Amino acid sequence: MISFSRQQRTLAGVARVEGFGYWSGQDVRVEFRPAPPDTGVVFCRADVGPARRIPAVVRYRVEVPRRTSLREGGVRVDMVEHILAALAGLRIDNCEVHVDNPEMPGCDGSSQPFVAALDAVGISPQPAARKQLAVRRTLRVGDDRCWVEARPMAGQAMMAECHIDYGPTGPIQRQSLTLAVTPESFRRELSAARTFILEEEAAWLRGQGLGARVTCRDLLVFDDSGPIDNPLRFPDECVRHKTLDLVGDLALAGYDLAGHFVAHCSGHRLNAELVSLLLAEAARDGLARTA
Ligand SMILES: [Zn+2]
Numbered sequence: 001m002i003s004f005s006r007q008q009r010t011l012a013g014v015a016r017v018e019g020f021g022y023w024s025g026q027d028v029r030v031e032f033r034p035a036p037p038d039t040g041v042v043f044c045r046a047d048v049g050p051a052r053r054i055p056a057v058v059r060y061r062v063e064v065p066r067r068t069s070l071r072e073g074g075v076r077v078d079m080v081e082h083i084l085a086a087l088a089g090l091r092i093d094n095c096e097v098h099v100d101n102p103e104m105p106g107c108d109g110s111s112q113p114f115v116a117a118l119d120a121v122g123i124s125p126q127p128a129a130r131k132q133l134a135v136r137r138t139l140r141v142g143d144d145r146c147w148v149e150a151r152p153m154a155g156q157a158m159m160a161e162c163h164i165d166y167g168p169t170g171p172i173q174r175q176s177l178t179l180a181v182t183p184e185s186f187r188r189e190l191s192a193a194r195t196f197i198l199e200e201e202a203a204w205l206r207g208q209g210l211g212a213r214v215t216c217r218d219l220l221v222f223d224d225s226g227p228i229d230n231p232l233r234f235p236d237e238c239v240r241h242k243t244l245d246l247v248g249d250l251a252l253a254g255y256d257l258a259g260h261f262v263a264h265c266s267g268h269r270l271n272a273e274l275v276s277l278l279l280a281e282a283a284r285d286g287l288a289r290t291a
Contacts, residue, residue: 002282004129005156005256010034010094013121017113019105021079023067025213028101030083032118035094037128040254041087043070043077044098056084056097058252058275068249068268078103081268082195085248086114089186091256092123093130109194109219111244115187132156133282135259141273148246148266148274150259157181158250159260162243171222172196175239181247190247192233193240196220199228246271253279 015032035042041056052075054060060070068081083104087095089111107113134156140149153159161178179185197205202221205211216229220237234240246263249271257278263271 002131002133002255005132005258006091006130008037008093008126008128008130009091009123010036010126011092011118011121012124015117015121017105017107017117019107019113020213021101021103022106022214022218023078023210024101024103025211026101026103028099028103028105030105030114031098032087032114032121033096033098034124035096037094037126039094039096041084041093041095041097041251043080044096045075045077045100045102046098047100048075055254056080056252057254058272058279061252061272063269066268068252068272076102079106080104081245081248082107082109082111083114083248084251085186085244086111086118086191088247088251089181089191089244090115090118090123090183092118094126106195106214106218109196110192110241111190111248112192115191119187130256132256132258133253133278135257135278136281136285139274139277139281141277142264142266142270146265146267146270148261148263148270150257150261150274150278153258153260156256156258158257160243160246161260161262162239162246162266163262163264164239164242165265170198171224171226172198172238175236177236177239177243179243186244186247190240190244193237193244194220194233195241196222196227196238199223242266250275 011034043054045052054072062071067079069078135150158181163176165174220227
């Protein structure tokens with residue numbers, strides 16, 4: 001069911017973040033600009049001719065391993081998930097994200113550099129209501145081992161619950177986290193949690209010519225004894241990062257979501273499948289039935 005939960009919000013000014021893409025190694029400059037009500041989050045590629053606008057909603061998502069990419073008219077933006085998480089986490093609904101390269105900067109592997117830049121310019125309420133989609137019945141995608149589920153919950157909050165389990169022998173312990181997602185909890189509990197990879201996966205990627213510029217300082221690379229050359233920011237940083245990813249992926253709904261979202265060893269693909277299912281269900285239910 002769709003209802004109206006709060007006022008829409010945009011940025012009070014222009015925020016910038018620069019860095020390089022983990023996969024491509026290309027320098028990239030991101031400029032977050034205010035946008036009118038009902039714009040949503042839209043990536044703008046002015047480096048291609050003609051310039052392209054790529055809305056950050058699930059129907060523009062294309063499947064690429066280990067990251068979230070969006071495509072419109074043959075033009076792509078890659079690794080958008082930590083930017084989407086930052087905007088959704090802070091409840092910035094309307095924003096043009098201007099970029100001059102397809103791949104977003106990896107920065108430190110978290111959403112923190114984006115959150116810091118966005119918070120530095122501030123957030124403005126707008127004279128329009130934000131739509132919220134409430135989960136009406138339990139929906140689940142995935143298989144017995146890896147799945148993600150949306151459950152109804154009283155009230156207007158979004159609860160995120162993540163579990164990771166890489167088996168008893170790996171360097172990453174089994175971890176769980178349950179959190180009511182608000183701008184405050186996102187900033188405090190999730191935004192600084194960094195992405196992670198196993199050393200053998202990192203070596204394989206380098207063998208494919210990917211990630212040549214990335215070092216163990218730029219994200220968490222785990223060997224058998226733990227993260228290499230990089231202290232953890234939280235003892236359970238991995239599950240916090242998975243929760244951050246979930247927040248970013250769920251933002252592809254284009255609505256605030258109310259419900260309890262439970263992810264077990266899930267990833268971007270399953271999270272996006274759940275969003276598509278939720279939207280299909282809401283469409284069947286009649287999006288016109290607004291409160
Ligand atoms: Zn991530």
